Amino acid sequence: MDVRAEFLNFFKQKGHTIVPSAPLVPDDATLLFVNAGMVPFKSIFTGEIPRPNPPRATSCQTCIRAGGKHNDLDNVGYTARHHTFFEMLGNFSFGDYFKEDAIANAWEFVTKVLKLPEEKLWVTVHDSDDEAETLWQRHVPLERIKRFGDKDNFWQMGDVGPCGPCSEIFIDQGAEHFHGPEDHMGGDGDRFLEIWNLVFMQYYRDEKGVLTPLPKPSIDTGMGLERVVAVCEGKQSNYDSTLFMPLINKVAELCGKPYHYEEGASYRVIADHIRSVAFLLAQGINFDKEGRGYVLRRITRRAIRHGYLLGIKEPFMYKLLDTLNDLMGEHYPYLIEKKEAISEQIRLEEERFLTTIASGLELFEKELSQTQKIFSGAVAFKLYDTFGFPLDLTQDMLREKDMEADVEKFDALMAEQKQRSKASWKGSGDKVAHGDFKILLERFGANEFTGYTQTQDHVSVVALLDDDFTEVQRLEKSGWVMFHQTPFYAQSGGQCGDSGEISGYGEVLDTKKFFDLNLSQVALQNPLEVGDKVDVVVDSSRKEIEKHHSATHLLHRALREILGEHVAQAGSSVEKDRLRFDFSHPKAMSEEEIAAVEARVNAMIFSGVDAKTEIMSVEDAKNSGAMALFGEKYGDEVRVVSFGDVSVELCGGTHVKNVANIGSFFIIKESGVSSGVRRIEAVCGKSAYEFATTLRNTVHKAEDELKNKDIFVGINRQKKEIVRLKQEIEALSANVGKSIEAQTIQGVDVIVERLDAGDIKAKIDDVKNQKDSVAIILFQVKNNKVMIASGVKNAPIKAGAWIKEIAPIVGGGGGGRDDFAQAGGKDPSQIDAAKKAALSYAKKILQEDA
Known part of the structure; x- marks a missing residue:
C-alpha cells in the first residue's frame, strides 16, 4: 500500500486541497528547518495572512530534526x-x-483505509476535553480512551499565540513483543505507539497566560509516514519497513557484512542520514x-564515521543514491533530476x-585511554x-563508551576561535518583517504589478505603513506605500527592487514583496x-537591471553547455x-x-534574438522544457x-x-561559495563599457610604467631583473652562517642555530651532504x-619528533619525516628558549641511545 498516496487522496475526497511539500528551509526566522507538517501554514494559523479557499488542506511534508531546539540526531540509529x-x-x-469531523475522518482513515484492527486502537484526550471524549465514544469504547494533562495532550505554537488540547491515536503492538514495566498506556515503553496527533487549535494564549477562545478554531494534525508504514507492515521498528530495508541491505552489500538488528545501529544511522543529505x-x-x-x-560525517566502523574506508554514501531514488524518486522527482x-x-x-x-580516531583513542569519565574539551x-569532527560526532563516539565530553571547555575554545576570526553566525533563517499585511490583503487583495509594459503610471495610494509596518493614514517622512497598482518591481528571484520617483512628493528608495503585497519604501519631501x-516614474536604472537579469539567463545556459547539465x-x-x-x-x-562561457554568452548576445514571454500552467511550462528553481513559489499560472x-x-x-540590448558581457570573477557551489560575478551594458574603459586605461598606465608599448616585453624584462637580484641575494645568503659550529655528542654532530638570511632548508641539505652523522x-x-x-x-634522533617537541x-x-621536518611559530621572542x-x-635522546 502506498500510504502517502492513500492519505492525500482520502483527504482530497474530503474537500482538501493537496499542497506539495514545502522546501526544508522555512520562511520562518525562528526555525533552522521545517520540523513539522504545520510549519508552511503557520502564517495562516497566526492570522498574518487570510485563509485560503477552500479553507482546508492536506500535505505530506518533508521535515528535518537535526539542529536547534528540535534535534533528534543523538537518538537516530539507536531507537x-x-x-x-x-x-x-x-x-x-x-x-x-x-473536532467532530477531524475525529471522524481520522477514525475512518485508520480503520477503513489502513485497515488497522479497531480492538488494538487507543485514544488519549486532554483531561479537560469532555467534548473530544464524547465524540470519540462514537468510535472507541470508553475504557480505551485515556485522559492526560498538558504535558501529553496540550499543544501550543509558542508562549504566546494559538494553542489547544490535542488527541492522540495509539496502537497496541502487543504484550508478546513488549512486556516491560513501562509498557502501558501513558508509560514510556514501546508497546503503545502513537501514530496520529490531532490538535484542536481553539484558544489564544496572551502574554499573561490567559486563554481566550478563538472565533474560528482550527485543526492541525500530524502522522509520521515512517511509523505508519512500519505499523501497516507489522514491524516493531521503522527501520525494518520497506522504506529503510533496501537502504540497509545496500549498506550491507557495500561493507560485505550481513545486517543484524541487535548490532545494526551503524547500518540504521547511514540509512537515515543518506535521506537527509x-x-x-x-x-x-x-x-x-x-x-x-x-x-x-555534521549529518554526513556522522554517517561516514559509522561506515568506517563497518570497515568501509572509501567513499560509499553516494553509492546509495540509486537505491534512495528507487524508493522516493517517483514522489520527489528532483532527487533523480539532480542525482549527478x-x-x-x-x-x-x-x-x-x-x-x-584515521588521524582523528587515533587522537580520540589516545585521549580515551587516559580518560576516566569526562573527555577533554580541549581534545574535542x-x-x-x-x-573536522563535529562535537556531536565525538559525543556519539563517547556515548558508546558511556562517557561525556567537557562541553563547557569546548564551547569556551570555540568562542575564542570565533572572536579571533571575527566569524559571525548567519542565523537560522531570514528575518521577515511582520506588520498589518493580513488586513491589507483582506481589504485590497494583492496589488497588480504593471511594470512589464510600463515604467510610469498614475496611481492611487491605498495604504501607508510606517517604518514598523503599522498602518497609518498619513506619512510624513519615511515608510512604505501601497499603490492600487504599481510599475515598481518588488525584489524577487534575485532581481533587486525598483527605485524611482513620486512626482511632487519624494523618492521611492526600494520595492519589496510582503505576502503578495508590492510595497515601495519611500523618503518624502511632502506628506x-x-x-x-x-504620478510615479521608475528610475532609468531599471534598463541596466534588465540587462543584467537577462544576462543571468544566458549565463545559466552557457554554464550548462560548457560544464555539463549538472x-x-x-x-x-x-x-x-x-x-x-x-x-x-x-x-x-x-x-x-x-x-568559453564568456564567449558563449557574448555569442548569444550577438545573435540578436527577441525575448518572448508566455503565460501558461506550471505543468505546461515544465513540459515545454522551461527550467524552474526549487523552492520558488509558483502560482497555477507562470511566466x-x-x-x-x-x-x-x-x-x-x-x-x-x-538580447542585443545587453551589450557586451564580461566575467569579472569566479570563486567558491561553499563546498560544491561556485560563484560568477559579471557585468554587462553600461557597466561592461566602464569595465573595458578602466581595463584599457590600466594597460596604458602599465605601458608607461614599463616604458614599453608591448607590456609583455616589459614584464619579461622585469622578470629577468628580479632573477638577477635574487641570485645576488642568494650569493650573499650563502655566506651567512658559515660560522655555524657543531657540538659532537656521542659521535653525532649536533647543530642548533638561528640564521637571519638564506634558505634554511637548503642549508640543512648542504650540512647533511658534508657530514657523516648529524x-x-x-x-x-x-x-x-x-x-x-x-x-x-x-x-638516532627523529627530525619529526624533535621539531614537534620544540x-x-x-x-x-x-612535523614531518624522520630525516627532515618543518614547522612554523608566531613568537620570535622565545627562539633562545x-x-x-x-x-x-x-x-x-643521544645519551639514552648510548
Missing part, C-alpha cells in the same frame, strides 16, 4: 522511531471543520562551516573527511578544528495621505551595475572554461521567458526585449613569524 529526516502526513482546517543537497543546501550547511556536514550533482558533492565531502578521519575541540492620486542555479543577485550567479559545480573553473531556443526559464522578473635544527624569523627546519642523517615553545606546530630546549632534547 526504533527517531529520524533526522521524515515525512509528516497532515490534514488542516483553517477555521472550517473542527540527499534532500538537503537537492534543495540547494551546501556543505559549509556554519548554519544549515554545517548541519548537513548530489552524487558528486557527497563523494567530495567523503573524500575530504576520509583524509583526516582539536578533533573539530584540526580533523502622503491615503487616497492621494499621484549545473543548477543556487542563487543570484541582479543589480543595475553587476550580477552575481551561484551554481552547483564540484570544482573551480579553469581559465579556459571561464573564457515563461525565452530567448530563442537557447534559454527557457520560469521567471517573474523583467527583461530586455532583444642532527641539525635551524630557526629563522621572517615577517615576524618563526620558521623552523630540522634534518637528521645517521643519528615548535610549541615559539607558539607553533609542525627553543634553541636551549632543542639542544637538551638532542642530548637526552
